[in-house]
Amino acid sequence: MADRRVTPVHVGEFQEEGGFVLSSVDSVINWARKNSIWPLPLGLSCCAIEFMAVAASRFDMARFGAEVARFSPRQADLMLVAGTLTYKMGEACRRLYDQMAEPRWVVAMGACAASGGMFRSYPVMQGIDHIVPVDFYIPGCPPRPEAVLQAILALQKKIEADRPTSQILRAPAPVAAGRG
Amino acid sequence: MEIPENAPAAARRLAEALPGALLGASEFRGQWCLDVPRERALEVLRLLKEEPDLDFGFLNDVTCTDHPDEDPRFRVVWVLTSHARRERLRVAARCPEDDPVVPSATPLWAGADWLEREAYDMFGVRFSGHPDLRRILMPEDFDAWPLRKEFPMEGLRSDRDWARWVIDRARRPEGTLP
Numbered sequence: 239m240a241d242r243r244v245t246p247v248h249v250g251e252f253q254e255e256g257g258f259v260l261s262s263v264d265s266v267i268n269w270a271r272k273n274s275i276w277p278l279p280l281g282l283s284c285c286a287i288e289f290m291a292v293a294a295s296r297f298d299m300a301r302f303g304a305e306v307a308r309f310s311p312r313q314a315d316l317m318l319v320a321g322t323l324t325y326k327m328g329e330a331c332r333r334l335y336d337q338m339a340e341p342r343w344v345v346a347m348g349a350c351a352a353s354g355g356m357f358r359s360y361p362v363m364q365g366i367d368h369i370v371p372v373d374f375y376i377p378g379c380p381p382r383p384e385a386v387l388q389a390i391l392a393l394q395k396k397i398e399a400d401r402p403t404s405q406i407l408r409a410p411a412p413v414a415a416g417r418g
Numbered sequence: 419m420e421i422p423e424n425a426p427a428a429a430r431r432l433a434e435a436l437p438g439a440l441l442g443a444s445e446f447r448g449q450w451c452l453d454v455p456r457e458r459a460l461e462v463l464r465l466l467k468e469e470p471d472l473d474f475g476f477l478n479d480v481t482c483t484d485h486p487d488e489d490p491r492f493r494v495v496w497v498l499t500s501h502a503r504r505e506r507l508r509v510a511a512r513c514p515e516d517d518p519v520v521p522s523a524t525p526l527w528a529g530a531d532w533l534e535r536e537a538y539d540m541f542g543v544r545f546s547g548h549p550d551l552r553r554i555l556m557p558e559d560f561d562a563w564p565l566r567k568e569f570p571m572e573g574l575r576s577d578r579d580w581a582r583w584v585i586d587r588a589r590r591p592e593g594t595l596p
Contacts, residue, residue: 325557325580325583325584326555326556326557328580328581328584328588329584329587329588330588331584332584332585332588333588336588336589358571358572359571359572359573360564360569360570360571360572360573360574361555361556361564361573363577363580363581363584364577368577368578368580368581368584369581369584369585369588
């Protein structure tokens with residue numbers, strides 16, 4: 239097959255014609271995933287205020303299907319760390335990440351989440367990538383709302399390039415003998 | 419001790435009511451600070467709070483300053499306000515490095531609890547009579563006093579150590595959380 243990433247046909251047409259639609263499982267899953275990124279906003283400082291602007295009407299994150307901010311990690315796809323992460327708060331950040339169901343993504347919003355920002359000091363973690371894997375870093379102090387939207391769009395592209403079936407259909411790893 | 423002429427009435431009242439409790443009164447940009455011996459700090463605070471003509475009923479802050487070249491090294495500062503008389507006043511008591519203890523103001527103000535925990539957390543100054551003197555900002559197993567002058571700004575542990583520490587804590591079973 240030349241290109242397995244086929245965009246699914248609009249559902250309305252599908253029903254009217256009463257027929258069927260051909261697509262790949264990968265592209266259907268990706269299409270659903272990328273248009274319903276539910277963020278878990280971990281608002282730790284001033285970036286959280288900027289994140290509110292992204293969610294509000296002027297910039298309107300809902301245009302990209304990402305408006306359903308969930309404050310439970312079990313219902314979220316994207317952990318959006320907006321602000322200064324201290325080592326003590328790092329425990330909560332990591333615990334939340336561990337509780338998220340896969341597939342899960344992490345965006346480091348702003349200079350502090352990306353690198354500790356201007357705080358080279360004893361309580362501040364020098365970038366959240368010390369404790370969680372980060373998919374996208376947004377520069378800025380704080381970043382403009384457009385920059386956050388760009389991260390969402392970049393994440394959509396990343397999801398689009400994913401092959402979920404290769405993970406679903408992967409044979410389970412053999413259990414090591416003698417353990418337990 | 420010679421009380422400056424323009425000192426607030428509280429300084430004079432204090433010197434009269436509690437002889438020997440006033441070590442000095444200093445002024446900076448119209449703000450007055452009264453120095454007292456640490457053994458008598460609670461007595462002084464009680465007088466300032468409870469005398470009707472002084473009426474310093476509100477405790478703004480309890481904090482500490484570090485003077486490594488001086489002896490005694492630490493200076494604990496209580497910032498008081500009289501809302502009725504619209505007057506502010508600072509009271510300060512010194513304590514040495516090898517015995518950094520001052521009396522707790524919690525018998526007078528319940529709000530002193532967390533303020534003193536913060537001063538303890540940052541400087542290692544202990545408050546005798548405090549009901550629950552634990553760290554409040556830094557993690558409970560932190561082993562330094564970050565606002566002392568000799569403490570390096572960037573801390574003593576490496577990022578790698580901290581990351582290990584964070585992940586270990588995040589994986590503790592639910593029942594073992596502090």
